Amino acid sequence: MAVATPVIEFRQVAKIYNPGEAEVRALDNVDLTIEEGEMVAIMGPSGSGKSTMMNLIGCLDRPTSGEYRLLGEEVGRKSDNELAEVRNRRIGFIFQTFNLLPRLTAVQNAELPLLYRGGPTPVRREASRKALEAVGLGHRLHHRPAQLSGGESQRVAIARTIAADPAIVLGDEPTGNLDSRSGAEVMAIFQDLNRRGRTVIVVTHDDQIAHHCRRIVRLRDGKLVRDETVAKPLVASPASMPLAGALGGAGLAGAGSTGSGGGRG
Amino acid sequence: MSVFESIRVAWGGLVGNKLRSTLTMLGVIIGVSAVIALVSIGQGARQQVTAQIQGLGSNLIMVIPRGNGAGRLYLDDVADLTKRVPEISVAIPDLTRQVVVKWGTSEYTTTAEGTAPGYEQVRNHNVADGRFLIQADIDQRRHVAVVGYKLYTDLFGERNPIGEQILINGSSFTVVGLMDPKGQGLGTDYDDRVIIPISTAQRMMGTNRVQTILAQARSSGEASQAVARITAIYQKKFPTRNPGTDDAMMVQSQDQILSTVTTATQTMTLMLGGIAGVSLIVGGIGIMNIMLVSVTERTREIGLRKAIGAKRRDILAQFLVESMILSLAGGLVGVLLGMGLSRLGALINIPSTVSLASIITAFVFSAAVGLFFGIYPAMKAAVLDPIEALRYE
Ligand SMILES: Nc1ncnc2c1ncn2[C@@H]1O[C@H](COP(=O)(O)OP(=O)(O)OP(=O)(O)O)[C@@H](O)[C@H]1O
Ligand SMILES: [Mg+2]
Numbered sequence: 001m002a003v004a005t006p007v008i009e010f011r012q013v014a015k016i017y018n019p020g021e022a023e024v025r026a027l028d029n030v031d032l033t034i035e036e037g038e039m040v041a042i043m044g045p046s047g048s049g050k051s052t053m054m055n056l057i058g059c060l061d062r063p064t065s066g067e068y069r070l071l072g073e074e075v076g077r078k079s080d081n082e083l084a085e086v087r088n089r090r091i092g093f094i095f096q097t098f099n100l101l102p103r104l105t106a107v108q109n110a111e112l113p114l115l116y117r118g119g120p121t122p123v124r125r126e127a128s129r130k131a132l133e134a135v136g137l138g139h140r141l142h143h144r145p146a147q148l149s150g151g152e153s154q155r156v157a158i159a160r161t162i163a164a165d166p167a168i169v170l171g172d173e174p175t176g177n178l179d180s181r182s183g184a185e186v187m188a189i190f191q192d193l194n195r196r197g198r199t200v201i202v203v204t205h206d207d208q209i210a211h212h213c214r215r216i217v218r219l220r221d222g223k224l225v226r227d228e229t230v231a232k233p234l235v236a237s238p239a240s241m242p243l244a245g246a247l248g249g250a251g252l253a254g255a256g257s258t259g260s261g262g263g264r265g
Numbered sequence: 266m267s268v269f270e271s272i273r274v275a276w277g278g279l280v281g282n283k284l285r286s287t288l289t290m291l292g293v294i295i296g297v298s299a300v301i302a303l304v305s306i307g308q309g310a311r312q313q314v315t316a317q318i319q320g321l322g323s324n325l326i327m328v329i330p331r332g333n334g335a336g337r338l339y340l341d342d343v344a345d346l347t348k349r350v351p352e353i354s355v356a357i358p359d360l361t362r363q364v365v366v367k368w369g370t371s372e373y374t375t376t377a378e379g380t381a382p383g384y385e386q387v388r389n390h391n392v393a394d395g396r397f398l399i400q401a402d403i404d405q406r407r408h409v410a411v412v413g414y415k416l417y418t419d420l421f422g423e424r425n426p427i428g429e430q431i432l433i434n435g436s437s438f439t440v441v442g443l444m445d446p447k448g449q450g451l452g453t454d455y456d457d458r459v460i461i462p463i464s465t466a467q468r469m470m471g472t473n474r475v476q477t478i479l480a481q482a483r484s485s486g487e488a489s490q491a492v493a494r495i496t497a498i499y500q501k502k503f504p505t506r507n508p509g510t511d512d513a514m515m516v517q518s519q520d521q522i523l524s525t526v527t528t529a530t531q532t533m534t535l536m537l538g539g540i541a542g543v544s545l546i547v548g549g550i551g552i553m554n555i556m557l558v559s560v561t562e563r564t565r566e567i568g569l570r571k572a573i574g575a576k577r578r579d580i581l582a583q584f585l586v587e588s589m590i591l592s593l594a595g596g597l598v599g600v601l602l603g604m605g606l607s608r609l610g611a612l613i614n615i616p617s618t619v620s621l622a623s624i625i626t627a628f629v630f631s632a633a634v635g636l637f638f639g640i641y642p643a644m645k646a647a648v649l650d651p652i653e654a655l656r657y658e
Contacts, residue, residue: 060572060651081576088574099569099655103281113573115270160573 005072008034013066026052028222041210044219092161096173100145113164131163151182188236275586293595296545301603307534309616317450324482336513352491355383358475367432379466395442411442415456488518549634556642568654584643592635
């Protein structure tokens with residue numbers, strides 16, 4: 001079995017805020033490798049550097065020192081425009097606070113990454129609509145965020161990621177603002193995405209949520225203190241989500257190609 | 266992201282805040298319409314004055330003693346100039362005074378203008394009925410009068426004035442002619458006057474001088490030569506310390522007056538436009554202000570857009586296009602409003618001409634304002650750090 005390039009490879013990665021006087025070592029020389037198709041939870045107390053790590057993985061930031069390879073490519077050497085390109089094509093970010101644009105409808109929100117990627121409008125619209133159907137919001141296409149519940153909003157945010165069809169899905173406490181049922185729905189979608197070959201990384205404070213992942217990485221004071229494998233991950237009940245079937249249909253496959261290399265699954 | 270998409274995104278941003286966008290645009294609208302309206306009034310004034318100066322006559326040269334009293338003009342000067350300056354075809358004396366004209370029981374205050382034959386040619390103003398003054402009227406100091414059109418209608422109404430007797434400051438005159446209507450010019454009404462022989466006028470007014478000599482150059486090309494020659498004649502006749510600056514006689518061709526006045530009105534137009542331009546800049550500051558507020562308000566949006574792959578130039582374009590839409594739409598509405606205003610001015614007799622140049626200038630200027638005042642807020646948005654922007658409350 002040939003060893004594929006890891007999706008994420010941290011070598012002695014450090015992130016230091018305010019270097020000098022009141023410097024904060026948010027990440028302290030961390031080594032971490034995540035292979036394609038993994039589903040990883042990142043845990044740790046508040047201030048331990050989880051968000052910092054996610055921002056680095058998601059190419060929103062560059063390490064202060066150390067080496068970060070994403071899909072085999074060194075991130076530190078990329079220009080701002082190249083990083084934007086990577087975020088647009090390879091990464092899907094899902095936030096605790098959803099971050100939907102309030103003036104846009106669900107379908108317009110889900111279309112946003114494709115807007116920056118280019119391509120004909122009807123194709124983008126279609127991908128966006130399918131992505132919303134895949135997360136069970138086919139009946140909410142033209143609702144604005146203010147007209148959606150928290151769970152629905154987060155599913156629109158996930159549809160935004162699905163429409164862009166990235167190789168890596170990052171969630172920084174994606175269930176933090178949701179009740180357990182909506183949280184379970186989100187995790188079910190994540191597990192489904194993972195089954196379809198996407199690498200999924202989730203930051204969470206919730207053990208229950210974390211145990212939906214096969215691997216749990218624990219941080220403390222910017223250091224990686226534990227890296228464990230979950231023998232039998234929980235399976236988010238698709239029963240609460242009548243859409244699991246839809247996800248298997250046209251949803252992901254029709255959401256456009258990222259052109260990212262390598263076989264999946 | 267394509268330009269078209271940028272425009273769509275920017276448009277969405279503006280429509281999302283209609284009242285604010287409209288109010289912001291209002292600044293540009295007022296600025297542009299003020300520029301258009303004021304510049305067109307300035308240009309209208311210039312055209313009017315130009316027309317009036319041209320209406321004075323054709324290839325006209327005026328010889329007027331300066332106020333310092335050093336120079337004097339007599340009837341002999343008229344003949345003298347005609348003889349010595351080959352570039353002029355006719356010269357006439359001119360002496361005006363306010364007088365009271367009576368006919369029957371009607372009584373009017375008007376201007377009496379003492380002059381001589383040749384007036385018609387020099388002034389480009391002909392008799393409509395009867396005859397003009399002839400040399401014999403001058404020589405014999407006859408009490409004959411040619412009435413201007415307004416005086417005629419005021420005094421005689423519909424009646425034929427030829428042959429009627431009128432009293433000018435108490436002296437009896439026979440009306441021999443009626444002038445064509447000519448209209449107003451440079452502060453005088455050519456129709457509100459009575460024309461009498463210069464000799465008769467001098468006697469009535471108790472002077473042997475004339476106020477002005479009006480001459481006509483043979484062609485506009487010869488006018489400046491004529492002016493130079495006449496100037497030289499009077500510099501010799503009335504020597505002064507600084508010839509050219511304190512001459513006793515002011516000699517000016519119509520073209521010179523025209524260019525002086527044109528320069529003056531151009532300066533006025535520029536000043537008006539400049540003042541209005543300031544309000545356009547104020548409008549631009551309004552755009553900048555609101556764009557800065559908008560960037561701050563939408564910090565999270567900017568962060569999100571960057572997180573999902575927007576490049577700096579995408580964000581820059583989004584906000585720049587917003588401010589450009591504001592200023593261009595404001596410019597467009599402003600141009601229309603300005604044209605409406607100047608049309609309205611024309612209705613209440615403020616002459617105004619909307620020129621294509623002023624429309625284009627105002628429009629380009631408003632676009633420049635949008636670009637100039639939009640670039641800073643857009644840059645500010647474009648360089649936001651996505652992480653901090655996403656954390657912004
Ligand atoms: N921009 C910044 N400037 C300075 N210090 C920062 C900055 N961002 C984060 N930090 C610090 O870095 C450390 C790690 O922050 P980080 O946000 O990664 O923690 P976290 O594990 O995500 O915590 P939480 O669970 O509360 O979200 C904290 O001590 C934080 O105060
Ligand atoms: Mg965090």
